Amino acid sequence: MRAGVPAVSREPRTAIATVCLSGALEDKLPAAAAAGFDGVEIFEPDLVASPMPPGEVRLRCADLGLSIDLYQPFRDLDSTDPERFAANLRRAEHKFGVMEALGTDTVLVCSSVAPDAVADVDLLAEQLHAVAERAAARGLRIAYEALAWGRHVDTYDRSWEAVRRADHPALGLCVDSFHILSRGSDPAAIADIPGEKLFFLQLADAPHLSMDVLQWSRHHRLFPGQGAFDLPAFLEPVLRAGYAGPLSLEVFNDVFRQADPARAAVDAHRSLLALAEATAARGQGADPVAEPAPELRGHAFVELSADESLAPVLAALGFARTGLHRTKPVERWEQGGARILVNRSGGQVAVAALAVESADPTGAARRATRLSAPRLPRERGPAEADLAAVTAPDGTAVFFCRTGAEQDWTGDFVPTGETAPGIGVTGIDHVGLAQPFDHFDEAALFYRTVLGLEPAATAEFAAPFGLVRSRAVVDAQRRVRLALTVSLLRRGEWAPGVSEPQYVALAVDDVLAAARSARAAGAPLLAVPDNYYADLDARLALSKDRLTAYRDLGVLHEETPEGAYLQVCTEVLGGRVFLALVQRIGDHDGYGWTDAPVRMAAHRRRRLAREHVRTRL
Amino acid sequence: MRAGVPAVSREPRTAIATVCLSGALEDKLPAAAAAGFDGVEIFEPDLVASPMPPGEVRLRCADLGLSIDLYQPFRDLDSTDPERFAANLRRAEHKFGVMEALGTDTVLVCSSVAPDAVADVDLLAEQLHAVAERAAARGLRIAYEALAWGRHVDTYDRSWEAVRRADHPALGLCVDSFHILSRGSDPAAIADIPGEKLFFLQLADAPHLSMDVLQWSRHHRLFPGQGAFDLPAFLEPVLRAGYAGPLSLEVFNDVFRQADPARAAVDAHRSLLALAEATAARGQGADPVAEPAPELRGHAFVELSADESLAPVLAALGFARTGLHRTKPVERWEQGGARILVNRSGGQVAVAALAVESADPTGAARRATRLSAPRLPRERGPAEADLAAVTAPDGTAVFFCRTGAEQDWTGDFVPTGETAPGIGVTGIDHVGLAQPFDHFDEAALFYRTVLGLEPAATAEFAAPFGLVRSRAVVDAQRRVRLALTVSLLRRGEWAPGVSEPQYVALAVDDVLAAARSARAAGAPLLAVPDNYYADLDARLALSKDRLTAYRDLGVLHEETPEGAYLQVCTEVLGGRVFLALVQRIGDHDGYGWTDAPVRMAAHRRRRLAREHVRTRL
Known part of the structure; x- marks a missing residue:
């Protein structure tokens, strides 16, 4: 240990090598400055050109x-x-x-x-x-x-x-x-x-x-x-x-080298602030750059932009429409601890917003802003309550809520009094978000630093149209889970329009019972090929009754020594989003990625069949 | 050595594992059959899905x-x-x-x-x-x-x-x-x-x-x-x-996994035919699948589709318009051994065709067909003579010619009698062809097998908008050279429209004299930054006179122990093609890739400046 260590100022000096960013020097310098860097390393080939x-x-x-x-x-x-x-x-x-x-x-x-x-x-x-x-x-x-x-x-x-x-x-x-x-x-x-x-x-x-x-x-x-x-x-x-110089980044990365330098620079700067914070937590360097991420307590709601096709599916899945927004075309649907807002303002069917339960929404928002998360323009929010919100790298809005607190977001909705018996959904297990190619690593860092989530499982699997990389980010208590995916290569002209959909995974305790009820109510559940069950039988020797039920309902079953992950998916609704009923058995901490290629092939078939019907009409 | 080896039939039996191809089984099987495979390996996950x-x-x-x-x-x-x-x-x-x-x-x-x-x-x-x-x-x-x-x-x-x-x-x-x-x-x-x-x-x-x-x-x-x-x-x-079973392919490749399976299957099948041929040449297996590639003797011509902007540039580079096509809007321009056809039928400015001098054009075409090279639709050719021609993976037409033989392609042109003093161009050094992302390896194999070229230099360099991979294919005598390039990652939304242009490299013996003449005649030569020459001076200690001339004319100078590669480039003409004057010193066998990032940055700047002028007008 050395004496006489100079005090480091609260804000660490930050720098970035120009080689980290795409473009020419005239693109890179303004990008670095706009992102908040104090300095640059000039990479010689950038100057020479x-x-x-x-x-x-x-x-x-x-x-x-x-x-x-x-x-x-x-x-x-x-x-x-x-x-x-x-x-x-x-x-x-x-x-x-x-x-x-x-x-x-x-x-x-x-x-x-x-x-x-x-x-x-x-x-x-x-x-x-x-x-x-x-x-x-x-x-x-x-x-x-x-x-x-x-x-x-x-x-x-x-x-x-x-x-x-x-x-x-x-x-x-x-x-x-x-x-x-x-x-x-x-x-x-x-x-x-x-x-x-x-x-x-x-x-x-x-x-x-x-x-x-x-x-x-x-x-x-x-x-x-x-x-x-x-x-x-x-x-x-x-x-x-x-050391009293700047914290400076020198990153050679194939994706960043061809991505928008303005975006990449913000991502880069955020990474240094988070690093300074983590190092301060070890007793070195600056005071923490931002206040710590407040504890997360679960998914508050997911907002889906949708047309009229979504509501019947939610009803078939046992949700009740419990509220109507006072001023906006937004409905609140609920079942167990799961809340889904359906926003009919228009636009593609998509996950418009994630809302997490935060111990301190205002503090969480301050931290997010300090970490350069763009604040959500006020008019985009579904709620009247002054919800703290930022925009994630893929454009999804992220809200920090404290449901049950005074003046919470639920007050924006007029109760309908509608109820439903439900099919056993207890809450939102996780949300699956396919990421734009250039922003996968940025997204993982965003959720890690801004929300205080930690990277968990990662996987790579061979999807029908190319390799897909997946990464989950979760809180320590596994109350908030996000599953991020990206194609390993940006998609080209073959099979255009086939992109990995987003999804909301709904937690159930008994996927067979839930799927039976959903199907009886007319939910558009995805059919899974017989060949899948023949293979499952060969691998796992499940009971005949169980296999029959799986085959009948389209259950996908992933098993590890820790437990099992059972899921039943709906068709892709409106081209971008599907819903899944998910049952975790034992300590299974995964996301069903082993079965993802089978699910993706089935979704694509279903889409082609629909298009075929449409063509014939 | 074993006795009683069964005779292998002339056509080797070929098979392909379904995992080689993108899509679902219903995409893969027809693709394999259409490409000429006799059989398949069924990859279990394809069946399961x-x-x-x-x-x-x-x-x-x-x-x-x-x-x-x-x-x-x-x-x-x-x-x-x-x-x-x-x-x-x-x-x-x-x-x-x-x-x-x-x-x-x-x-x-x-x-x-x-x-x-x-x-x-x-x-x-x-x-x-x-x-x-x-x-x-x-x-x-x-x-x-x-x-x-x-x-x-x-x-x-x-x-x-x-x-x-x-x-x-x-x-x-x-x-x-x-x-x-x-x-x-x-x-x-x-x-x-x-x-x-x-x-x-x-x-x-x-x-x-x-x-x-x-x-x-x-x-x-x-x-x-x-x-x-x-x-x-x-x-x-x-x-x-x-071994008496099929030659079967099992190839896991990130690019093929997401590329059009019909294209990939043809590429795959061609690879097996070429392998059987090469193995037969070692005395094992089938008779040669196709007749050997006839000797190549140089570039016969390059055909550029173009508007009226190209002709003045060719004139400034010392070319004379020596012929007019009898029936089509095609001009023949010549200088030294370099011939460029200018096709004004319309379409983007681009390399429409490569023509190589072949010792046996008909044999070369037969071989190409045997190797599944698509025959060029007759109406696409610039010439009336029955030129043997096929289409390369990037859509470029490839002609086999024997200039000087009876009824050669030059007879399709009415001589104009026009001449020009020239600037010292002696022939076509090589043609640079940027490849579509999904078809780079296919293209290299196509030129290797169909034309009988061999892979030569390869390189990867950091271009301003991402990494670029290059590979040259050449004949043994270095009389036909092609430089293929591809972005290491498919380009995304940042810097849209910036793609690597195609080019024709014109051989000269004295690049300084040639560039001086070209500039005096008004050729739009590309300006190279002073910083490049400062760095060149630091690295190579060239004479002051040489440096001054380089700076004045925009010469790019790549030096290796074997020799040097000097080039002066024009602006990109019509958005897709530039011309270069190239001088090889000593045994330099490269393509100026070290300087490519500087050249690419300069081309992009020039384009932005033009767009800026256009916007202000």
Whole structure:
């Protein structure tokens, strides 16, 4: 533990490398500024391709309120060939000139991957000292970084050893979470490096992948909180060492590289705020950026935009229309703890809003705003009560409610007095939301940080029209569950219009009884092929009675050692949404993804059959 | 070497696993049949999701002329737990019933990955014997396959050892090229396995990737000839052993899984014909499927569909309009050995056709047809001469010509007598063709097999709007070069309409002189940022004069130890095509991809500037 750690201001300084964002420099800089970043790292290829001379980039950044915190990267500096090293020093002097024009004082030099890279640490230190001396002469400094795939220097202790021996005030380290955590190195010893020698910090998350580390780095980095790395545990020793520079992102990601930079920058900035918060919770760095996420207590309601076709289905599923909105074409339907609002204002049938029960709706909304969640325009809300609401990355409105509190949202509805016997629905188990291709990781981070949910199960499965990736986010008590899905490749022209629908999973204690009642009442339940039950029989040897009932009702049955997940689905209503009756047995914590391809094929068949009928009429 | 090898018929029997194709069984079966496959492997999840009972699938296949050659996969058969093994035998009996209804006699059993998998080879042989005995009782047989990631059995010699010890006539091997080649195993010893014990053969290619073999297998397999495996060297010992079953494809690929199955099936079938041809060339298997690709002698012409804006640019680049088509609105422009046809029939400015000089155009066309290349509808050709022509996967017409032969295509044009001094263009260096996302690998295989080109350089680079993958295909003498590119992810809504243009690279001996002349004549050359030249200076220390000339003319300079590639590009003409003046120095065999991001950013800027002007007018 080091003494004299400088106090870090409440708001951490944030920066982003321009390589994280799509487009040209003229797209990236305004996007970074608008998202709230304090500075940028200028990625050299972005500058080289830009028509703006460095001095103009400097002015543009100043206009936008952005500092230029780093110029990067300078590759393959050291060399066993003196002539080559001399040429590299000449190249460095050229880049120093660029930096002066940019008005930035630090350049990232990464460890060499070239065949002539220097293995001897003393010679390396000597060459680093030489370049630092030249930098210092121009008021500049060198941040030396170990690439995970560097030829001789591939860990931070090796880079620190070279920097320590070079012993030059204009030479320090750049530490990058990806390079360190991808190799499984323990970051704890970073705390022992003098803080003034930590010139720069680059942050990236990533999923655990068993692949070549260079390819992993170049294609699959993620913003903090989107991957599997423990970044608070990485940042803690860096701050403890006394690092006083910005938290800066360097993320190479195939999806972000082609996505709207304005959106990606907001996502990126949110990731840093959440990381600072999580690290503060470990006792390092700034005060918490936002107040903690208030406890969630369940789904308050789901609002569906719909035409007149939805109400009969809800009735057949045992829901009663319990209220009519005082001023808007919105109905409240209820059964057990499940509440569905049907909004007939028009538009595609879709999940228009999620509402969660929050211990502190106002605090939750403040936190959401602090984390750059866009506030929902007031007129979009279904309720008159001043519900705190934000918009999720896929456009779904998210409301924070406290049903039962004074002036809660239920007061906006005039009770109809209608009741229904119900079919045993006890509440909303979860909501399934197919995400737009470019925003899957953004959505997971949004729900994680803004609502305080945690990532749970993930899966990839072969759907009839391509692979689908799924990720659930849940609260600790499993009272709020969301299942996010995305196609692994953006859909093309084959099978156009086939996209994964959204759904509301309704919890029941006895799916067979519930499905029987629903069918008797005319609910449009989805037929499941006999072949599915033949396979189920081969695999699980269920009782004949049970199999017969399953076959009859279209039950999908997923079994794991922990328990089982039974579901009966309706047809897709209005092209975008279906409802499911879901029974969890034992400790099953999944979402029926094993059966999703069968369900998706059945939904597609049903759609084609309908279109066929329509064509013949 | 074994005696008594059965003669293989001229046409190899071909099959495809349904998992290779997108959609449901009702999409896949007709696609396979239409592409010319003789049979299919039914992938169990496809059957399970299908509403067709197995007996109906049997009839459907019979109607389509498809045999069902394999049912697959049966997983995790063996077990150290007797109770579990008994349950697995029960499961197998269920699947045998499915096979009887399907009318197929062979099931693929793959080596177990489960914790209870049997390590002891004698116990494993005993369990395989037991299941073979049950299969035999129903007239069925077991093809046992070693998964590359099997728990204990992960190489073909281990699977063969178990099968040999089990010694049951209803038990044989399935050998899969991916599982064997991905582990670097030598397939030569397959020739020593008795042919009658090789029950089935599955073929897949793949790129060399350093990653977890299971993920590599599930996402990145390719059809033979599209990857890096030496499949003729694999197939040879299999045929030498006396394998008499079909050549069957089992390819898990993220792109194919979501692409039009009819297209993918044609691509797949072509890959098997080409593989059979290459294997026959090694002295095994069938006679060659098609006659060899006749020698290529260069680019005969490129046809551009265009409006009136193109002609002035060609003139400024030193081309003369040497001929007018007798009956069509097509002009012939020439300079040195470069010929460009300008087709004013309408439509987007685009590369409408490639024409190659062939030693035997008629033979080349016969070969193309044999390899399922679609014949070009006659009315689409620019020429009256009966040019042999086919359509490439991206819709480009490909003509086989023999310029100078009797009745060649040049006779269709009335000479204008026009001449021009030229700017030094000597011929067509190559043509750049951006490919549709779903058809990149198909295109590379098409050019490789149909034209007899070989894959050359490949690269991936970070373009301003996402990663781009490039692959060149060339003839052995480098007289015909095509550069294919594709976005690594299908483009989304950000920066819509920005797609990589097509181009024609014109060979010159002195790019500076040529560009000077072109600019003096008013050619719309692309401006390159000063920052690019500052970086070039830092990296290469070129002479000041050269740098000044480069800067002045917009020369892009890519240098490798082998030589240099210098290019000057025009603006994108009509939104889709640009022309480039290209000088190769030394043995440079590349395509300027290092500079592509700079060029692409400049093209985009130019387009935005034009749109801006248009908006203001």
